Amino acid sequence: MSLTSSEIRKKYIEFxxxxxxMHVASAGLVPDDPTVLFSVAGMxxxxxxxxxxxxxxxxxxxxxxxxxxxxxxxxxGFTARHHTFFEMLGNFSFGxxxxxxxxxxxxxxxxxxxxxxxxxxxxxxxxxxDEAYEIWKTQVGVxxxxxxxxxxxxxxxTMGETGPCGPCTEILYDIGPKPGKPExxxxxxxxxxxxxxxxxxxxxxxxxxGTLQALPQxxxxxxxxxxxxxxxxxxxxxxxxxxxxxxxxQAIAQETMVRYGKDVKSDASMKVIADHVRASVFLIFDxxxxxNEGRGYVLRRVMRRAxxxxxxxxxxxxxxxxxxxxxxxxxxDAYPELAERREHIVAVIKGEEERFQHTLDAGLAILxxxxxxxxxxxxxxLDGPRSFQLYDTYGFPLDLTREIAAEHKxxxxxxxxxxxxxxxxxxxxAAWVGSGDKAASSLVRELAGKLGATAFVGYQQLxxxxxxxxxxxxxxxxxxxxxxxxxxxxxxxTPFYAESGGQATDIGELSExxxxxxxxxxxxxxxxxxxxxxxxxxxxxxxxxxxVAQVAPVERAATARNHTATHLLQAALRSVLGKHxxxxxxxxxxxxxxxxxxxxxxxxxxxxxxxxxIVNAKILENAAVEVLELTLEEAKGRxxxxxFGEKYGDWVRMIQVDAFSRELCGGTHAHATGDLGMVxxxxxxxxxxxxxxxxxxxxxxxxxxxxxEQRVMGDICETLHAGPEEAAVRVEKLSxxxxxxxxxxxxxxxxxxxxxxxxxxxxxxxxxxxxxxVAEMPGLNAAALRTSADGIKQKLGSGVVVLANTxxxxxTLIATATPDLAGVKIHAGKLAGETAKLxxxxxxxxxxxxxxxxxxxxxxxxxxxxxxxILESLITS
Numbered sequence: 001m002s003l004t005s006s007e008i009r010k011k012y013i014e015f016x017x018x019x020x021x022m023h024v025a026s027a028g029l030v031p032d033d034p035t036v037l038f039s040v041a042g043m044x045x046x047x048x049x050x051x052x053x054x055x056x057x058x059x060x061x062x063x064x065x066x067x068x069x070x071x072x073x074x075x076x077g078f079t080a081r082h083h084t085f086f087e088m089l090g091n092f093s094f095g096x097x098x099x100x101x102x103x104x105x106x107x108x109x110x111x112x113x114x115x116x117x118x119x120x121x122x123x124x125x126x127x128x129x130d131e132a133y134e135i136w137k138t139q140v141g142v143x144x145x146x147x148x149x150x151x152x153x154x155x156x157x158t159m160g161e162t163g164p165c166g167p168c169t170e171i172l173y174d175i176g177p178k179p180g181k182p183e184x185x186x187x188x189x190x191x192x193x194x195x196x197x198x199x200x201x202x203x204x205x206x207x208x209x210g211t212l213q214a215l216p217q218x219x220x221x222x223x224x225x226x227x228x229x230x231x232x233x234x235x236x237x238x239x240x241x242x243x244x245x246x247x248x249x250q251a252i253a254q255e256t257m258v259r260y261g262k263d264v265k266s267d268a269s270m271k272v273i274a275d276h277v278r279a280s281v282f283l284i285f286d287x288x289x290x291x292n293e294g295r296g297y298v299l300r301r302v303m304r305r306a307x308x309x310x311x312x313x314x315x316x317x318x319x320x321x322x323x324x325x326x327x328x329x330x331x332x333d334a335y336p337e338l339a340e341r342r343e344h345i346v347a348v349i350k351g352e353e354e355r356f357q358h359t360l361d362a363g364l365a366i367l368x369x370x371x372x373x374x375x376x377x378x379x380x381x382l383d384g385p386r387s388f389q390l391y392d393t394y395g396f397p398l399d400l401t402r403e404i405a406a407e408h409k410x411x412x413x414x415x416x417x418x419x420x421x422x423x424x425x426x427x428x429x430a431a432w433v434g435s436g437d438k439a440a441s442s443l444v445r446e447l448a449g450k451l452g453a454t455a456f457v458g459y460q461q462l463x464x465x466x467x468x469x470x471x472x473x474x475x476x477x478x479x480x481x482x483x484x485x486x487x488x489x490x491x492x493x494t495p496f497y498a499e500s501g502g503q504a505t506d507i508g509e510l511s512e513x514x515x516x517x518x519x520x521x522x523x524x525x526x527x528x529x530x531x532x533x534x535x536x537x538x539x540x541x542x543x544x545x546x547x548v549a550q551v552a553p554v555e556r557a558a559t560a561r562n563h564t565a566t567h568l569l570q571a572a573l574r575s576v577l578g579k580h581x582x583x584x585x586x587x588x589x590x591x592x593x594x595x596x597x598x599x600x601x602x603x604x605x606x607x608x609x610x611x612x613x614i615v616n617a618k619i620l621e622n623a624a625v626e627v628l629e630l631t632l633e634e635a636k637g638r639x640x641x642x643x644f645g646e647k648y649g650d651w652v653r654m655i656q657v658d659a660f661s662r663e664l665c666g667g668t669h670a671h672a673t674g675d676l677g678m679v680x681x682x683x684x685x686x687x688x689x690x691x692x693x694x695x696x697x698x699x700x701x702x703x704x705x706x707x708x709e710q711r712v713m714g715d716i717c718e719t720l721h722a723g724p725e726e727a728a729v730r731v732e733k734l735s736x737x738x739x740x741x742x743x744x745x746x747x748x749x750x751x752x753x754x755x756x757x758x759x760x761x762x763x764x765x766x767x768x769x770x771x772x773x774v775a776e777m778p779g780l781n782a783a784a785l786r787t788s789a790d791g792i793k794q795k796l797g798s799g800v801v802v803l804a805n806t807x808x809x810x811x812t813l814i815a816t817a818t819p820d821l822a823g824v825k826i827h828a829g830k831l832a833g834e835t836a837k838l839x840x841x842x843x844x845x846x847x848x849x850x851x852x853x854x855x856x857x858x859x860x861x862x863x864x865x866x867x868x869x870i871l872e873s874l875i876t877s
Contacts, residue, residue, distance in 0.1 A: 001115035005230045005244045006333050008114070009064050009089070012224075015109050016062035016091045019101075026065045026087075026335075028286040030295065032526045037295060038068040042090030043221045049094045050164060050202065050219050051449060054527060059096035064089050064226065064334065066282055070298055073305065073399055077272035080238035081194075084302055085279035086227050087334075093220035102199050102220045103135050106171060110196070114233060120174040122146045122186050122193055126155040126167030132201070136169070148186050157200045157221075164215060165206045171197040173232050196232065197224040240271045244330070248274045251326045256313040269309035276306035277320055277349075281327045284345045285338060289584065289688055290352045296688075301397040303352050307360065308400055318353035321346045343580050347600050348690040356395055363394030366844065367401065369827070371408050380409060384416015391417070393844075443475055444525060447490070453528030455493035458506070458668070459627075462551040466491040466510075471543050472531075480542045487541065489517065489532040495551050496532060498524035502586030503563055503667040508551040515539035515547065556668065558590035558699060564625055564655075564670040565615070565679045565698040566595050570641065571661040572614040573597055573694075576607055583641070584691045588667070592682070592697035599692045603684050608694075615679045618660055622674030626656040640664050680705040749779050757791050764799070767868050768875045770821060771799030774867045776860065780805050782851065785814045793818055800826055802835065802867050804860055811839045811854035822848035825875055834870045838863035 003011070013023050027045035029038050036044065042065040048054040065088045075082040093102070110116045123142055125132045127149040136142045158165040172186050172193040186193040202219040204212040227239040234242050240249065252270045253260045260270055283299045290300040303320065310319055324346045328338045338345075370386050382405050390396040402412045447470060457464050470490035471478050481487045489510060496519065499505040510517040516538040523531045532549075541547075566586055573581045577599055585596035603611075630638070635654045640662040642648065648664060655665045657673060670676060680702035683695040697705055713724060720730045760775045773792050777785060789801045793816055800821065803814045815832035822828065829844040836843045836852035839859045843852020854860070 001233070002235065003114065003230075003233045005226060005242060008229055008233060009087070009226060009334060011113055012089045012109065013062055013064065015113055016060075016105070019060075019105060021060040021062040021091055022058040024061045024063050026063060029066055029068050029283060030286055030288070037298065039065060040067055040069050041065070042067075042088040042223050043092065046092055046094070046221075048527065049092075050221070052217065054453075056094050059094050061092045061094075062090070063092075066286075068279060068283070068298075070301070073301070074403055076275050077268045077270075077309070080240070081225075081228060081231075083227060083239065083275050085275065085282055086225055089224040089226055089229070091220070091222050095217035095219065098203075098218050098220060099132055099201055100135055100139065102201070102222065103132065103140060103169065106197055106199060106222070107140050110171065114229070116173065116232065118142075122148065122172045122174060124148045124150045124155055124170045124172065124186055126169070127151055129155075129167040129169070129201075132167065132169050157202070158206065162206050162208055164202050164219075165204050165212070166200060166202040168198055168200040170195050170199070175232075175237075194228060194232065196228055197222065240274065245271075245274050247330055248277070248323065248326050251323055252313075255319055255322065256310075256315055258313055266313060269312050272309040273306045273313075273320070273323075276302045277323045278327055278331075280306070280320065280349060281324055281331075281338070281345055284348050285335075285341050287584070289348060289691055291688060297397075300352065300395075301399060303349065304356055304360075304395065304397055305400050305403070307353060307356055308404075311360065311364075316357075318350050318357065320353055321350035324349060341582075344582060344598050344690075347580070347598070351600065351690040359394045363390055363396050364404075365846070366390065366394065366829075367396070367404060369829075369847075371405065371410060374410070375408075380411065382410055382412045384413045384418070384420045387412050387414075387417045388420035389844075391421075443472070443477070444488075444529070444531065445527075447472075447477070448525045448527035448529040451490065451529060454491060454524075454530035456495075456497075456530070457493055458495040458497050458551065462495050462508075462553055462556060464493060464495050464549055466493050466547055466549045468541065468543050468545055468547055471541065478543075480540055481536050482540050483536050483538065485536045485541075487517070487534060487536065489519075489534065489541070490529060491532065491547070491549060494522075494530050494532070494549055496522040496530065496549065497551075497556075497668055498522040498530050500524060501665065501667050502566075502588055504559060504587070504589040506551045506556055506559075508549070510534070510541070510547045510549055512545065512547045515541055515545075517541055517547075555590040557670075558701070559588060560668045560670050561676045561698040562590070562593040562701075563588045563665075563667045564657075564673070565676055565696065566593055567655060567657065567661045567663050567665070567669075568615045568618050568673065568676075568679070569595055569611070569694065569696065570597070570663070571657075572611045572618075573599075575614060576611050577603065584687070592695065592701055594693055594695045596687050596691055596693045598690055600690050602686070603692060603694075608681055608684055612679065612681050618657065619673045619676045619678060622672050623658050623660070624672050625669050627669070628654045628656055630654055635662075635664060638662055675699075678702045678706075746781065746784060749784060757788065757795060761792060761795055764796070765868055767871045770825065770871070770875065771796055772802070772868060772871055773799065774802045774864050776804050776806075776864060778805055781807070782812050782814070785812060786851075789814050789816045800828070800831070800871060802831065802864070804864060806857035806860060809855070809857060811836075811841060811857050811860055813839075813841075813843065813852040813854065814850075815845075815852070816849045817847065819848065822846075826871070827874065830874055831867075831870060834874075835863055835867055838866055 017023055027039055031039045031044045042063050046061065049056045067088050068085050070084055072082055073084060076084055110121065111118045123136050125147060133147060136147050137144060155168050157168050172195050175192060175194055177192055200221040202221060203215055205215050206212055227242060227244055230242040230244055231239050236242055249260050249270050252273050258266050260267060279302050280299060288295045288299050290296055290303065306320055324342060328342050332338055367390055370382060387398060387401050390401050391398060398417055405412050451469060468489060469492050471481055472488040473481055473485055496506040496508060497503065505522040508519050510519060517534045517536050519532050519534040521533040566588060570583060580598060582598045584598055587594045630652060632648050632650055632652050635652050640654050642664045652664045653666055654662055655669055656662045676698045679696055679698045681694055681696045682705060685693050687693045717724055717727050720727055722730050761773060765772045777788060785803050785805060789803050792801045798818050798820050800817045805812055813832055813836055815828040817826040817828045827847045829846055829850040832850035832852040833842065833844045836854050839854030840856040841852055841854025844850055
């Protein structure tokens, strides 16, 4: 029987639904769990049910989960089954059925639903798991010779050094021996026996001393890679030959005009691109954008590796974005929401492609020069500082540098790279002391599991009587705290809004007779436990005592106004700029707000004025801001905007301003749009490729902003002796006049400089037979320096020129060499780079021309004196 991947997915879900499992939609690639970067397995979204930290809405579940792993990204494209993005089919039991049912159903699905030849199925079990052995042998009927006992490294699952764990059993498919290879079992021939399905039996709790205690609730956690099963069902040798990849690979072949199957190298590049564009599409769909930290950096790494393999196939223009429609068409059956975000995904990928294209060629040239230089010196290790320069200056992720280096039989000093990275981070954030994420400590997670969720009453009231159920000080549970102590307070109920959804935390105080704690921050754990961070300013705070929790009303009202303003702003943005606009982040505080959104060019002044007008017109209507509790499907049916990448339950909270704005939101809001008073846009800027940012403020802050602008305008008018209507014209004329004078000044400076070239050349030196001209030329900009350098070079005929100047506290350096020397004896980029170091700077470039900069103009004279010495070392090295 041959099944398409879509048929496999559907049959799997229907099979387990028929056995009483709740079908749970795939969670996003970004999990709720702060301990992991991405969803790496089907069980991630069910972790709280396994741990028992939240009530279970069901005891059986089945999923097809989107997953992402990049720990072995360098293998992707070069092996049959490594991927970054993949789908994990899984069935789960939370204290319901156990080994007997899990094993029987797995066998039933593979043999009877999928029609696999049971004589080709093998199983492995944990060496001491006699129970699983008996089930496989006696109840299922697998011959003894095809049941293989294996060790803890392969067949025993653990969550960590302590905690839930248990044996697992794996089902493998025998794809047949390779000619000339001996007949071996799964424990000796991993190529022949393809692991299809892993069934984990979570039945123990490992103690600190290593002993295993039986868990009161035994769980089942299974995982089967859709791509692997598809390769078996479709009778193809690799996952890349299945219908999950082939249409995409053929689209790549058409784009590159290279036939798939032509040779191993080009096939590998096509596989890399196919895998990575799938990963990129789903990462962006789930709200990730390319960046230099965290998840954004993972996306950037994946995309840039694909772009480099495109270049190997002869693609020098953006191409990844052209493959997005193919991915959407292939995956749209399982993920119909992809089509809604297609334009956004295309635009983000195209923006990143264009950004990297500018530096890819230059970076490759620099890397090739580095490798050539090291080869000449008899070395085969690319050191940390060099690999970090490629990352920092040219945007080369380490794994891309590692991959290219390996093609030249080089390795990369990864420890040196990490050290260079850390040095830069320390310089950039010398004052950084930590993330401040109080909700992520192991003690807090343990406490959350014990106490459960805190009741939040802050939508209805700002003041409530509560009980102190726990106190933490210095990451230790304590029973009391005195004046001056900084504490985390857990209450049984709270009116304080915890930082989430882009809205800042409430502030306020906890008080009772003689006791006062100033609350400055509130965080919420994934389990719903609220942590009130504050300082005791009066009395003794004790666990178990009653206390009054009071939110600061002025700050709450201002924050609520600004939050409602973000909703009005998003509706206005979509009205003016188009429906492609989606929220990409926000930061809402009492002082104002910022709103990040998807858009691919700067918003014009005229567009900003129109957006502001629409928002303030809605404020003047004084429309009601309604809060509705609806099912997720009902809210979507009403056209509610959802934040992509956010996980929602079956019931959601929708904020509605008549038909103008409907958004899913858990934040605090004004009661009517008139409460906002007015909204003023302060600034519009770029965040990253395809993402813009608006900073604005509502209420009293908007009035103050308008008054500031009015005062500034008054000062300008007074200086220009003009009214507001004439001021812009006057400024435009003055600006044009200044530009004209600057051009005249540049021409005069250049004329003066070129007239003195002979004088400068007369001071030329000779270093190992090479003429060298070094000079400081004050007053010239970089363009004039280049022109002067070209003039000197032409007059020299053969030689090296280094020119410099200082302006506004910075140094500009130009190094150039004539064609007969460039790349043969001299490398201008290295000369410029070494000289720049002497003025606290950096830079580089081509063998014939380079530009560098520095931050220490006071060191320039001494640096220029060192140029002959640097040139000599480069020539003789």
